[in-house]
Amino acid sequence: MNQPAALPGAPGAPTSPAARRRARAVLGLTLAVGVGLPGLLFGLIVALTPLRTVVPAGWSEGQVFLLHAVGLAVLAVVLVTFGAVVSGITVWWEMRVFARMSSRVGYNRVGAGGFLQWVADAVKLLLKEDLVPADADAVLFRAAPYFVIVGFALTFVVLPFGESLVAADLNVGVLYVLSVTALVVVGILIAGWSSNSKWSLFGGMRSAAQVISYEIPAGLAAMVPVLMAGTLSMQDMIRAQGAWPWEWNVFTNPFALVAFVVFFIAQLAEGNRTPFDLPEAESELVAGYLSEYSSFRFAIYFLVEFGNLWVMSAIAVTLFLGGWQVPFVGPEVYAAARGAPGSIPGAGWWGLQVLSMVVFVVKTLAVLNLIVWIRWTLPRIRVDQMMSLCWKYLVPFAFACFVGTLFWQLLVTAAPWAARATGYALTAGFLVTAFFFLRLTLRNVSAAGDRVDLTNW
């Protein structure tokens, strides 16, 4: 394939019948993978997650257990596949956004709009030789990617997708997420140590220092919504928030706004994303802890790095941005549509579930896109700056927010209007800031004048 597959009807589209057929086939394949695959996965998540609550009439206890067990096993496969697919699509999206930001075309060869590039990359990586460097600690070197992928996959257990769409609504949800993500750093540290490369060692050490440091502000900031909701369960924390922006945690409490910023920065650092990509800083450490990895094991690190963007965004949306709450659809609406407990719910309820999932996915993708913008805008900070930012600024701020929220909750209990008034004020403030930011951006764009002619590309 040495010609980009132009869409039928687009300028530069092929004219010969054979080429047109090929272009249509490419478009069909792209749509199948780009829309069909995520659609199928989302559909399975919608269908399988509420299965736990269904107890068909007349079934024995053993039969019901078997039904739930099989359902959960299939769901586990679906969620891990979802993680992989979402990370692939994120790679494509990130590369397209980055290309536009840097006046390039970006992925455009494999599939329509270059969409199938991530499939091609994955296949290529799987076909490569799985090298273990001489003098590396072979056992640890091979084992390290499994820690990383397990730490990533386990987060999906409590990650919500919709009102009833969660694999398991653990009552320790937030603590669970914070603890299983720590497995990733174990894998990275093992990779850095076992590779027998100085660059890997540097990367592993930086990563360990960074992720462990930033878990403290992240954990403290995550406690702010916990205090506000009075629960650790992810779903209950969303239920404690409303659908409108002025009912979200982030705006109903000024301390939560600060905590959100702290949490977001700490999540960027934990995910090794720019400006905190020191562990794999290309210009300094070649590829950091990844330097010696190839093939399937490299693909796993890659998958986790990009899949983590979804996890990070989904957790931020859950804790601070109102999760899956749909305007005008309160808990009583869901309960009314649900019907009798244990029965198979009606079509209206499924529709509501899909609606709540759409809200959640859109919010998550918005946060994800923000992370992508940040990555391709900011340079990298230095290792000592990374440490001082964490311990001198984020930890004290997070702690102050934590204490502040304690007092805020006392105030809100005495005067409930305070939360509502703050919600309106902060939402208005956010909108004004967004307006000025947009105006400044448009001014900057027009000041930059004409773009360089791209037609000869």
Added chain:
Amino acid sequence: MERLILRKLQADGEEMILNFGPQHPSTHGVINFMVETDGEVIRKAIPDVGYLHRSLEKIGEQVGYPGYMPFTDRIDYVAAMFPNEGYAIAVERLLKLEVPPRAQWLRAISCELCRIASHLISVGTMAMDIGAFTPMLHGVRERETVNDLMEALCGSRLTYNYHRIGGVAFDLPEGWRDRTLRFLDHFDRFLVEFDRLISFNEVFVKRLAGVAIIPAPLAVDYGLSGPNLRGSGVDFDLRRDMPYAAYPHFRFQIPVGKGFVGTVGDAFDRFYVRCLEMAESSKIVRQALESLPDGEYMAKVPRRIKPEPGEAMSRVESARGEMAYYVVSDGTEKAARVRVRTGSFTAMGIVDAISPGLMVADLVALIASLDVVAPEIDR
């Protein structure tokens, strides 16, 4: 060489010896830095150069005077006009040849455009070494337009081979003047956008302000030249202080490091001096295009170039500092000796003195801010 360097380093106990190159993403070509580190802190970094040595000076003694011109391109492939110009001026001095004014102007135009192209790479890769990829691609985008102009002018996009002994190879093509002016209009606005995108980005400034400071006396002692010297606050530019070619006819400023965000002579000063120089180059190209004299673009040069026995020296202000040619003739058609002095070579020497106490990430910033090109070091 490696063994000699290893003798100077020690790695007993806390320290670790790191081979920073030659295959490393930020060694700008093929250079090795042997680094003695204590964790992230560098105790000593010694450059190990010579990986791209191609005997370019010796080749100058083997091919005739005009035949050496394409080889000079390879001395600095990022800014190939300057070695062209330096060699041409040296041989012209040897031949006592008068170069027509139009050729002088065309040399200035091509060199200043080349300076823009070279500095774009320099500031872009600097941003990339600090971790921001986008500014580098914006720089490459602008450089692409300069390359298009160069291609129209002389047929090449990288190794121009444009200057000749006694003038330049081609006159301006049709419509080139307007195209260039259009580009410069765009480019002046690009520089403002670039400053907004990266130069004064808080993270970028924090990474570079006060890092790898080269005080002015040290810069002079180590023989730094060009933007590296001016970044340390020394106001010296060959185009103004030892004028050659058409430069006395143009009005331009010489930007010097003032400690724009930190200390005079830090990595940011060297970076920002280059940004300011691009704006000055743009001014020079505009003036040169406006006052371009008519006439021949090539002097009457004998078919066989056989200078009288003697020696000549030329010094031009290259994008990487002073580029000096010393050519000795023994009266034959081939030079007896060609010696090239380049800015990158002296810049490499100072790494040894500046590196102790830097972090690994700062070493990357230091190398990037010195803007070295491997073949210019090794030749």
